[in-house]
Amino acid sequence: MLSQTQQVIASDNGPEAWVDLHGDALFRYALLRLRDRSAAEEVVQETFLAALNSYEKFSGHSSESTWLIGILKHKITDHFRRTSRFMPLVQDERDEISSANDRVFFTTGEWVDHWHNETGPCDWNATPETALVQTEFRQRLRSCLSALPERLAAAFALREIEGLSSEEVCKVLEITSTNLWVMLHRARAQLRLCIEMHWFRQAENMTKGASGKA
Amino acid sequence: MSLFHKLKMEIIFWIARRQPTCRELAPWMSESLDRKLPLRKRLTLRIHFWICVWCHRYQQQLQFLQQAYRQEASLCLEETPASTATDESMRLSSEARQRIKRALSRKS
Numbered sequence: 001m002l003s004q005t006q007q008v009i010a011s012d013n014g015p016e017a018w019v020d021l022h023g024d025a026l027f028r029y030a031l032l033r034l035r036d037r038s039a040a041e042e043v044v045q046e047t048f049l050a051a052l053n054s055y056e057k058f059s060g061h062s063s064e065s066t067w068l069i070g071i072l073k074h075k076i077t078d079h080f081r082r083t084s085r086f087m088p089l090v091q092d093e094r095d096e097i098s099s100a101n102d103r104v105f106f107t108t109g110e111w112v113d114h115w116h117n118e119t120g121p122c123d124w125n126a127t128p129e130t131a132l133v134q135t136e137f138r139q140r141l142r143s144c145l146s147a148l149p150e151r152l153a154a155a156f157a158l159r160e161i162e163g164l165s166s167e168e169v170c171k172v173l174e175i176t177s178t179n180l181w182v183m184l185h186r187a188r189a190q191l192r193l194c195i196e197m198h199w200f201r202q203a204e205n206m207t208k209g210a211s212g213k214a
Numbered sequence: 215m216s217l218f219h220k221l222k223m224e225i226i227f228w229i230a231r232r233q234p235t236c237r238e239l240a241p242w243m244s245e246s247l248d249r250k251l252p253l254r255k256r257l258t259l260r261i262h263f264w265i266c267v268w269c270h271r272y273q274q275q276l277q278f279l280q281q282a283y284r285q286e287a288s289l290c291l292e293e294t295p296a297s298t299a300t301d302e303s304m305r306l307s308s309e310a311r312q313r314i315k316r317a318l319s320r321k322s
Binding site for chain 2: 004015016018019023024025026027028029031032037039044045048049052053069105112113114115117120121122123124126127128129130131138140141144145159160161163181182184185188191192195196
C-alpha cells in the first residue's frame with residue numbers, strides 16, 4: 001500500500017509514474033490469473049489506459065491501487081469473455097477424467113474405478129499456511145496451474161482465484177452450470193494430482209506423517 | 215486375521231459394492247465446494263468416507279487447494295517490491311514497462 005505522499009507524487013508526475021509504482025503489482029495479479037506474460041502485459045496496459053480516461057471519476061475514496069485493481073479485474077474477465085470462444089474444446093469432454101488421472105484407479109477387476117492403494121491420495125500432512133511459507137511450494141502451485149488446458153484454467157481462475165460466483169463464471173464463459181461443474185472437477189482433479197506428484201510425494205517434502213509411497 | 219477383522223472387512227466390502235465408485239464420486243466432492251449437495255448425496259459421501267480413506271483425503275485435498283490458491287492470490291497482492299526484487303519472472307520486463315509508458319503518454 002502506498003503512502004498518501006507517494007500517491008500525490010504519482011498523480012503530479014503523470015501517468016508514467018503509475019507504471020513504476022503499480023505496474024509490478026498489477027502484473028503479478030494478472031499473471032496468476034492469465035498464466036501468460038504477454039496476455040498479462042496487455043491487460044495491465046489496458047488497465048492503465050482505462051484509468052487515464054476515467055481519472056476524473058476517481059473520487060479518492062479508496063487508494064489508487066485498490067481502484068486500479070478494480071479496473072484490472074474487469075479487464076481480466078473481459079479477456080476471458082473474449083477468448084473463451086476460441087479456446088479448444090478439451091478432447092475427451094465426455095469422459096470424466098483425463099488419462100493421467102485414469103491410472104490412479106483400478107482399471108480392471110472387482111474394484112475397477114476405485115482408488116488403487118498405491119496411487120491413491122497420500123497423506124499430505126500439511127495445512128495451506130504451513131505449505132505457503134515455502135517459496136518453492138508457491139512456485140509449484142503456479143506451475144501446476146500453467147499445465148492446465150486453457151479452458152479448464154479459465155474456469156478455475158475465475159471461480160477460485162477471482163472468486164466469481166458460479167453464475168457469474170457461466171455468464172463470462174458462456175457455458176451452462178453443468179459444463180462448469182464438469183470443468184471445475186477436471187481442473188481440480190488435475191491440479192490435485194500434479195501437486196501431489198510433484199510436491200508431496202517428493203522425498204524431501206514428505207514429513208513424518210505422510211504415508212504415500214514415493 | 216481375527217474373525218472380527220474379517221467380519222469388519224466383509225461389511226466394508228458389502229457397503230462398497232452398493233455405492234458408486236470412487237471415480238464416480240470424485241465429481242460430487244468437487245461440486246460440494248460450489249454448492250450444497252442434496253441430502254442423499256451428502257449421506258452417500260459420508261458413508262463412503264467412513265470406508266474409503268483415499269476419498270476422504272481427496273475431499274480434504276480439494277479444500278486444501280481452494281484455500282491455498284486463494285491465499286496465494288492475496289499473498290501476491292501484499293508483496294512489496296523488496297521481496298520480489300530478485301524474482302524477475304514476477305515483474306514487468308523493462309520493454310513492457312517502456313511500451314506501456316509510451317502508450318500512456320500518447321494518450322495524455
